[in-house]
Amino acid sequence: MISSIILTSYVAGQTENDCAPNDGSLTIVTQTQAPIEEDCAPADSPLRDRPDRFFKPVNSNFTLTPQLYTNFLPRDFTLAYSPFSPAGPAVLNQQAVRRLYEFSTPQPLDQAVDYTLAQGGLLVAAGQKPTLTRGHPLTLTAWLHITNACNLDCPYCYVRKSNEHMSEEIGLKAVEAVFRSAEKNGFKAVKLKYAGGEAALHFKLVQRLHRYAQHLAAKKGLDLRAVVLSNGTVWTAAMARWLVDSGVKLMISLDGVGAAHDAQRPDRGGRGSFARIEHTVDHILLPAGVRPDISITITGRNAFAAADAVAWGIERDLPFSLNFYRENLLSASYHDLKLEEQQIIEGMRRAYQVVEKYLPTRPFLGGLLDRVQAEAHTHTCGVGQSYMVFTHTGQVAQCQMHLGEGKPLNGAHDPLELVAHGSIPVISVDDKEGCRECAWRYRCAGGCPLETYRAAGRFDVQSPHCSIYRALFPEALKLEGLRLMRLEGYLS
Numbered sequence: 001m002i003s004s005i006i007l008t009s010y011v012a013g014q015t016e017n018d019c020a021p022n023d024g025s026l027t028i029v030t031q032t033q034a035p036i037e038e039d040c041a042p043a044d045s046p047l048r049d050r051p052d053r054f055f056k057p058v059n060s061n062f063t064l065t066p067q068l069y070t071n072f073l074p075r076d077f078t079l080a081y082s083p084f085s086p087a088g089p090a091v092l093n094q095q096a097v098r099r100l101y102e103f104s105t106p107q108p109l110d111q112a113v114d115y116t117l118a119q120g121g122l123l124v125a126a127g128q129k130p131t132l133t134r135g136h137p138l139t140l141t142a143w144l145h146i147t148n149a150c151n152l153d154c155p156y157c158y159v160r161k162s163n164e165h166m167s168e169e170i171g172l173k174a175v176e177a178v179f180r181s182a183e184k185n186g187f188k189a190v191k192l193k194y195a196g197g198e199a200a201l202h203f204k205l206v207q208r209l210h211r212y213a214q215h216l217a218a219k220k221g222l223d224l225r226a227v228v229l230s231n232g233t234v235w236t237a238a239m240a241r242w243l244v245d246s247g248v249k250l251m252i253s254l255d256g257v258g259a260a261h262d263a264q265r266p267d268r269g270g271r272g273s274f275a276r277i278e279h280t281v282d283h284i285l286l287p288a289g290v291r292p293d294i295s296i297t298i299t300g301r302n303a304f305a306a307a308d309a310v311a312w313g314i315e316r317d318l319p320f321s322l323n324f325y326r327e328n329l330l331s332a333s334y335h336d337l338k339l340e341e342q343q344i345i346e347g348m349r350r351a352y353q354v355v356e357k358y359l360p361t362r363p364f365l366g367g368l369l370d371r372v373q374a375e376a377h378t379h380t381c382g383v384g385q386s387y388m389v390f391t392h393t394g395q396v397a398q399c400q401m402h403l404g405e406g407k408p409l410n411g412a413h414d415p416l417e418l419v420a421h422g423s424i425p426v427i428s429v430d431d432k433e434g435c436r437e438c439a440w441r442y443r444c445a446g447g448c449p450l451e452t453y454r455a456a457g458r459f460d461v462q463s464p465h466c467s468i469y470r471a472l473f474p475e476a477l478k479l480e481g482l483r484l485m486r487l488e489g490y491l492s
Contacts, residue, residue, distance in 0.1 A: 004096035004113040007484040008120055009088035009363065009374065036319045036367040037227050037251035037293035039400070040448075041141040041193070041387040047132035047376040047442060048086050061106035061126040062118060067439040070097075071478055075490060079481040083439050084130040085121030088365055088374045091481045132376060132442075137386035139225070140187040140416070142178040143400050144171065145392050146205060147197040152231050152273055154253075154265045156299060156337055158328040158401050165202050170394040171209045177396070177409060178388075179216045181416040187386070189223035195400065200234050210246060227251055231265065232277040232292070240288035250285070250292040252277065257312050260305030264297075281316065294318050298370070299325040299337040303347030310351045314358045321367035322351060324465060326451055328401060345471050352472075355479050361487045368476040369444075369469065376442035377429075380449060384426040388419050398422040401450055424449055425459050434462030444469045 035042055065082040073079050078097045081089040092100065099113055106126035109115055117123045124130040147165035150157070166174075175192070182190050192213055194206045210226055217224035228243070232252035243250055254277060255264045262272025285292055294313040296306055306322060313320040324344070325337055348369070355364065365374045371381070381387060381399075389397040395406025396415045407418050420426075429435045429446045446452065447463025455464035463469065485491045 004099060005093040006096050006113065006116050006120070007091035007481075007488055007490075008116075009365070009480060009484060035373070036321045036364075037229075037249055038295050038321045038323055038367075039195075039229065040371070041143070041191075041382045042366075042371075042373055043377045043379040043382050043445065044137040044139045044141070044386045046086065046135050046373075047378065048135050060108060062109055062114070062123040063103050063106040063126045064100070065122055065124045065130060068122065069439060069474065069477075071474065071481075073478070073481050073485065075485070077481070077485060077490065079478055080120075080122055081477055082121035082130075083376075083442055084124065084132055086132060086376050088480055089477050090117075090120045090122065091484050134378060136186070137382065138187060139189040139191050139223075139386065140178065140182040140185065141191040141193065141382055141387045142174070143193045143195055143387075143389040144174060144199075144209065145196060145390060145400065145403060146171075146194055146199040146202050147392060149201055150196060150198040150231070151201070151233060151267055152198070152265055153268050153270075155334045156264075156297065156325050156328075156331045158326070158330055159197055159403070160330065161197070164392055165197075166205065166390075166392040166394075168205060168208060170392070171205060172212055173409070174390040174394060175209055175213050175216065177390070177412070177415045179213075179220055179222065181388070181414050182222055183220055184414050185416060187222070189225065190217060192224075192226040193229055194226065195229040198231055198234065199228055200230050200239065203239055207242065207246075210248060214246075225249075227293075229253075230292075231273065232280050233267075233273050235280050235284055237284055237288060240285050240290050244289050250290055251295055252281070252292045253295050253297065254309050254312070255297050255299075256302050256305035257308040260302055260308065264299065264302050281318075286316065291316075291318055294320040296320060296322050297325055298322055298339070298344060298347065300340055300343060301336050303343050304350060306347055307350040307354045311354045311358070314354070314360055317360070317362065319362065319364070319367060322348065322369060324370040324448075324451070326401065326448065327454060339465070339468075341465075341467055344465075344468055348468075348472055349475070352475055352479060356482060359479075359482055359486050359491070361483060364483065365476060365480040368479065369472050370465070371445070371448055372443050372469070372473060372476070373445075374443075374480075377445050378442065379426065379428060380445040380447060383424050383449070384420050384422065386416075388416055398424050399450065424453075427460055432460050432462060434466065438462075438470075440469060440473045443473060 069081040071079040078092050148162040227249040229251050255261050261274040296309045389400050391406045397406040398419045429441045432446045435441045435446050
């Protein structure tokens with residue numbers, strides 16, 4: 001008998017069922033890796049299968065999920081995606097597809113492959129609205145704004161540059177406050193983002209704060225993760241060794257190759273920064289064992305240069321993310337930065353062509369489209385739930401783009417509570433006009449709330465970039481399907 005083959009990027013939480021017969025079906029599963037680093041903090045409360053979904057009476061009927069999306073892949077494989085899958089798409093061979101479509105007529109699950117199709121959200125209980133349950137956030141993420149200072153002069157930056165920086169006393173109090181909130185709210189882990197400005201300009205402070213965070217994590221029994229957000233121009237071999245020894249990640253901004261990057265990220269004297277970044281990565285970071293995540297900001301100025309940045313990252317086996325420019329008060333006068341819809345779609349497609357040509361086996365779906373995540377979520381980011389920002393003066397804010405709206409701690413036992421009800425409301429994508437019935441809603445979650453408010457004057461509506469998401473997310477899904485096929489040897 002020819003086996004059904006299902007490739008999927010998600011296995012966590014699958015439920016074994018003693019009633020499922022062994023019909024020789026082959027299921028190949030691949031775990032996803034940690035999220036790709038970017039400026040924002042993705043929501044850390046992914047949707048999960050209801051615990052009872054597979055413990056129904058034997059004669060319960062299942063049928064095709066609503067809004068089932070399929071696409072053709074090479075070698076007679078098919079990509080299948082459900083909005084109600086907890087994570088990425090599935091890749092099915094002809095036998096698995098044939099069995100899937102037999103559920104156009106509702107019937108019980110009685111083959112081993114049936115349970116895998118149901119676990120992937122492709123089959124749902126007949127007569128019931130498919131639902132997912134929201135998990136409790138596990139990680140509290142905090143942005144520590146180390147300094148306003150930076151040696152670059154990027155036109156889209158929202159930070160008002162100055163020489164002001166966080167003092168050690170304020171930094172230590174901020175770290176204490178983060179762990180206080182984590183403990184009070186039942187988080188299992190803390191993630192710190194050392195940022196600015198250019199945080200590496202005050203590297204000794206970063207080291208001091210991280211040592212203290214390590215001490216508190218060990219004392220309180222919490223996991224600790226950390227990342228330095230950087231422009232990549234000031235790193236030394238000694239700094240790279242510290243990253244390795246301390247287990248701290250590094251994210252570097254790169255908006256093109258050569259002149260394309262330099263036009264968007266010049267230094268304070270107007271000179272380009274690409275050559276310094278490339279030297280840092282090739283001759284300092286990679287030899288030390290540091291593989292930085294690459295953050296690529298897409299603007300109207302560099303839309304067609306993003307493909308070269310993606311190729312540059314893939315050539316070095318570096319994770320990358322494609323993020324949309326956020327207009328702000330300091331950047332609004334640069335009209336050539338604005339996102340023109342068709343231009344962005346065409347530029348992103350060029351980048352996708354590069355991904356398809358080289359097809360990394362490293363998971364990349366979470367970095368292919370601004371704020372889109374592989375796992376299902378109802379909120380774009382952790383604002384008001386699992387994320388907070390500490391300014392260099394020790395105030396706490398909802399978002400790094402709202403540094404000027406920080407609230408004084410004043411000894412608050414739980415700083416997360418201070419930002420839970422700020423100017424950015426916590427709204428589920430299910431409550432956003434224009435999003436409620438969209439097949440992609442649990443992946444983009446309605447886009448950046450600040451960008452939506454800037455464009456519409458409301459938070460409870462779809463993103464101004466909705467058409468971009470609708471055009472590109474199916475193509476991003478296809479790339480994930482091709483990645484799974486290559487990873488398991490079905491593509492060379």
